[in-house]
Amino acid sequence: MNVESSNAQGAIYYIFGATGDLAKRKLFPALFSLYKEGKLSENFAVVGLARRERTNEQFRADLYESIVEFCRYKADDVELWNRFAEHFEYMPLDINNVEAFRGLATLSDQLDAKFNIPGNRLFYLALAPSLFGPVSFSLRDGGLLESKGWHRVVIEKPFGYDLESAQKLNDQITQVFKEEEIYRIDHYLGKEMVQNIQVIRFANAFFEPLWNNNHIANVQITLSETVGVEERGGYYDKSGALRDMGQNHMLQMLTMIAMEPPSRLHGEDIRDEKVKVLRSLRPYKSSDEVRNLVVRGQYSEGSLNGKELPGYRQEDSVGENSTTETYFAAKLAVDNFRWAGVPFYIRTGKRLPVKTTEVVIEFKSMPQNVLFAQRHDLQPNLLVIRVNPMEGIYIKVNAKTPGEDNSVQPVNMEFCQSCQIGINTPEAYERLIHDAVRGDSTYFTRWDEVAQAWEFVDRIAAAWREDSADLQHYPAGSWGPEKAEKLLAQDGFKWWPVNGQEEDNVIWVSNSGK
Numbered sequence: 001m002n003v004e005s006s007n008a009q010g011a012i013y014y015i016f017g018a019t020g021d022l023a024k025r026k027l028f029p030a031l032f033s034l035y036k037e038g039k040l041s042e043n044f045a046v047v048g049l050a051r052r053e054r055t056n057e058q059f060r061a062d063l064y065e066s067i068v069e070f071c072r073y074k075a076d077d078v079e080l081w082n083r084f085a086e087h088f089e090y091m092p093l094d095i096n097n098v099e100a101f102r103g104l105a106t107l108s109d110q111l112d113a114k115f116n117i118p119g120n121r122l123f124y125l126a127l128a129p130s131l132f133g134p135v136s137f138s139l140r141d142g143g144l145l146e147s148k149g150w151h152r153v154v155i156e157k158p159f160g161y162d163l164e165s166a167q168k169l170n171d172q173i174t175q176v177f178k179e180e181e182i183y184r185i186d187h188y189l190g191k192e193m194v195q196n197i198q199v200i201r202f203a204n205a206f207f208e209p210l211w212n213n214n215h216i217a218n219v220q221i222t223l224s225e226t227v228g229v230e231e232r233g234g235y236y237d238k239s240g241a242l243r244d245m246g247q248n249h250m251l252q253m254l255t256m257i258a259m260e261p262p263s264r265l266h267g268e269d270i271r272d273e274k275v276k277v278l279r280s281l282r283p284y285k286s287s288d289e290v291r292n293l294v295v296r297g298q299y300s301e302g303s304l305n306g307k308e309l310p311g312y313r314q315e316d317s318v319g320e321n322s323t324t325e326t327y328f329a330a331k332l333a334v335d336n337f338r339w340a341g342v343p344f345y346i347r348t349g350k351r352l353p354v355k356t357t358e359v360v361i362e363f364k365s366m367p368q369n370v371l372f373a374q375r376h377d378l379q380p381n382l383l384v385i386r387v388n389p390m391e392g393i394y395i396k397v398n399a400k401t402p403g404e405d406n407s408v409q410p411v412n413m414e415f416c417q418s419c420q421i422g423i424n425t426p427e428a429y430e431r432l433i434h435d436a437v438r439g440d441s442t443y444f445t446r447w448d449e450v451a452q453a454w455e456f457v458d459r460i461a462a463a464w465r466e467d468s469a470d471l472q473h474y475p476a477g478s479w480g481p482e483k484a485e486k487l488l489a490q491d492g493f494k495w496w497p498v499n500g501q502e503e504d505n506v507i508w509v510s511n512s513g514k
């Protein structure tokens with residue numbers, strides 16, 4: 001794949017769903033940041049598209065609000081903003097109206113001429129998934145794919161509801177776009193520390209040789225959220241944590257941890273290795289096995305930081321007897337030579353005590369009868385990758401307590417990246433939009449990955465559909481069902497504390513000043 005250099009070519013960005021939440025909170029701020037960093041240059045245009053009527057002035061006013069609220073906008077950015085805003089147009093359009101797309105093609109030609117753009121088109125579909133197929137047909141039939149340059153489509157999640165629906169969706173989109181023109185977003189792949197996983201693994205002589213079942217005891221991935229379902233009850237009640245987070249973000253992070261080193265740092269080589277991991281996931285063989293190895297929960301009333309919180313079933317647009325899971329934890333096995341025998345534990349949930357995403361690599365313990373281990377209860381070594389919102393890594397080692405002859409103490413040595421350069425810089429969407437326009441699909445999910453992930457998740461969903469007796473209720477603000485603790489305890493492990501919450505006797509050495 002030929003990745004174009006940073007801002008060598010201009011493009012028109014079409015934001016379908018321009019009046020929606022995602023555009024406001026993520027896409028417009030990301031475009032502004034890219035502009036500010038000089039990554040868009042001046043030969044670009046953005047066309048906002050949705051059904052409701054808006055003048056260009058109104059659209060730019062909405063855009064301004066979103067940038068002030070969600071971006072690193074400063075008062076002295078005014079001039080920059082004025083120049084940026086000139087590149088934006090709005091066009092009211094229903095995605096089923098092919099005639100309107102012909103008008104859009106005419107507008108596009110004008111924008112190409114005005115901004116010296118060589119016919120490149122990036123279509124961002126911030127729309128409900130049921131509209132992905134129809135909008136692709138309208139783009140083709142309305143003549144939007146006839147320009148000289150490249151044509152790429154960026155598609156939001158969820159990509160389907162199960163394998164069957166994802167397959168249908170893919171069949172529709174691939175009638176119009178080739179696989180290499182399709183950029184399926186998983187915003188976790190755009191996060192700094194998720195991308196850093198491969199550097200940590202493959203650029204460090206003291207991790208790479210240990211990265212296997214000889215030395216690693218287990219892997220834990222936690223993606224905990226304090227929020228509930230907010231205004232998305234309607235969507236979430238049909239989806240649940242397994243589809244909302246498991247099928248995509250969690251399995252994608254797992255692939256980054258477990259994949260073999262690619263032969264080259266090329267997008268396709270990396271994605272080839274990731275899909276092999278998904279193929280190696282051991283499928284649950286029966287519904288009983290799902291019940292034993294996958295825990296599901298739903299939050300009930302509770303409190304967090306002194307605030308009373310409603311239960312899930314009391315949330316807007318959620319069924320009063322809903323059995324949708326807002327939490328799940330699972331034990332997975334990757335059946336290949338590198339990982340045979342190493343459990344991967346994953347958990348995610350809403351209304352948990354902290355917002356954090358962390359990956360913990362627990363190394364095998366020292367032999368129990370040798371030297372210091374005879375006399376001390378040594379803790380296992382850990383490598384912890386902090387993804388979100390704090391970014392960085394720390395390692396847990398055992399060291400002599402200074403000044404005391406006979407005492408060993410765990411020490412966490414941390415590189416807190418976000419303490420140094422600010423939180424989540426650059427934002428995932430910013431990075432991914434930039435990648436898409438440069439033609440780099442490394443951190444987008446390929447169809448075979450999506451299909452394989454659905455195949456794995458569908459078995460869990462099928463077992464859950466049989467009956468909901470195993471659904472555990474947990475108070476909002478707690479760490480979820482107790483059964484999730486047992487999942488590890490039965491293997492002799494425990495969930496390690498996340499978010500820097502540590503046991504009392506651990507010493508921290510950190511650039512955060514902790």
Ligand SMILES: NC(=O)C1=CN([C@@H]2O[C@H](COP(=O)(O)OP(=O)(O)OC[C@H]3O[C@@H](n4cnc5c(N)ncnc54)[C@H](OP(=O)(O)O)[C@@H]3O)[C@@H](O)[C@H]2O)C=CC1
Pocket residue numbers: 016017018019020021022023049050051052093094095096125126127128129156157158
């Ligand atoms: N919001 C978020 O944080 C996240 C969202 N996503 C995904 O992004 C996508 C968009 O989400 P979100 O922005 O929250 O959704 P919203 O409901 O806020 O926005 C939907 C947008 O689609 C437009 N639209 C709806 N029907 C049509 C149509 N027939 N023709 C043209 N435009 C139409 C709406 O505008 P109008 O009514 O004016 O036509 C609106 O701009 C979804 O797939 C969602 O799952 C993924 C991750 C996070």
Ligand SMILES: O=C1O[C@H](COP(=O)(O)O)[C@@H](O)[C@H](O)[C@H]1O
Pocket residue numbers: 225244245357388
């Ligand atoms: O995709 C989604 O992700 C968010 C969590 O993303 P983060 O970057 O804030 O960690 C989650 O809240 C949402 O339910 C889900 O659809």
